[in-house]
Amino acid sequence: MGLKMSEILLIMGVLLLLFGGSRLPQLGSALGSAIRNFKRGFGGEDAPADDKKQPGALASNGTVEKDVNARSTSHQG
Template sequence: MNLGFGEIALILIVALLLFGPSKLPQLGKAAGQTLHEFKRGMKGVMEDEEEKKLK
């Protein structure tokens, strides 16, 4: 899923309208942390699958 500049700009504008400028840094931080945790969890799942294949 690739997002172009137009899609990202639209998402940011909608977020700005919904949450206001004071909440955007907090939302960005929370989104980044969530993405980081998701990637870490997926890495663990992939490692478990590879381990099962080797056995």
């Protein structure tokens, strides 16, 4: 009694029309976060240390800043 492929495609099409392509990743992320928080709250357990993300972890090595600084100094002179 699960969902058939045509029903899943119809639901995805409606979501795409309602929220647009740029908002769907944000919606999925928010939904996943809400489910994780619900499970944690329902189980009464704290979040594991591995699950916590640090902001700005992608650019923590500074390569983006180095590239921007290198380009700005090369274009100035």
